[in-house]
Amino acid sequence: MVAPAVVHLNPEKYENPLNFNPWRWEGQDLHSGSKTFMAWGSGTRLCVGAEFAKLQIAIFLHHFVSKYRWSVTKGGDFIRRPSLIFPNGLHIDIEEK
Numbered sequence: 001m002v003a004p005a006v007v008h009l010n011p012e013k014y015e016n017p018l019n020f021n022p023w024r025w026e027g028q029d030l031h032s033g034s035k036t037f038m039a040w041g042s043g044t045r046l047c048v049g050a051e052f053a054k055l056q057i058a059i060f061l062h063h064f065v066s067k068y069r070w071s072v073t074k075g076g077d078f079i080r081r082p083s084l085i086f087p088n089g090l091h092i093d094i095e096e097k
């Protein structure tokens with residue numbers, strides 16, 4: 001069994017894996033058999049909803065950053081175990097621009 005988050009945070013695979021850097025996968029092998037990128041699983045069990053989910057995420061983020069302002073009001077501490085957990089939640093105020 002493989003924990004994808006552990007692979008994605010491996011400093012031997014990615015430079016400064018804890019830094020926010022969406023471009024870190026640019027030029028990497030992202031195919032279904034990749035051993036360095038497996039957010040959608042791998043091989044025959046690859047997520048069937050991956051393309052749908054990516055489209056939804058892109059549409060959501062586009063509208064979220066272009067039409068709304070937000071600020072963190074409470075919480076936001078996080079623990080990597082290895083997936084991300086917010087023990088006190090992450091409360092945000094959202095308002096239309």
Ligand code: HEM
Pocket residue numbers: 038039040041042044045046047048049050052053
């Ligand atoms: C951010 C969103 C998503 C992530 C990160 C994600 C991730 C994954 C991962 C890692 C697996 C492999 C699990 C394993 O190896 O046992 C998987 C499988 C699967 N996902 Fe997703 N998924 C997402 C969204 C979706 C959506 C939106 C759908 C359906 C509309 C979906 C349907 C499935 C199905 C049916 C499988 C099982 C595939 C199989 O075993 O043949 N997923 N997903």
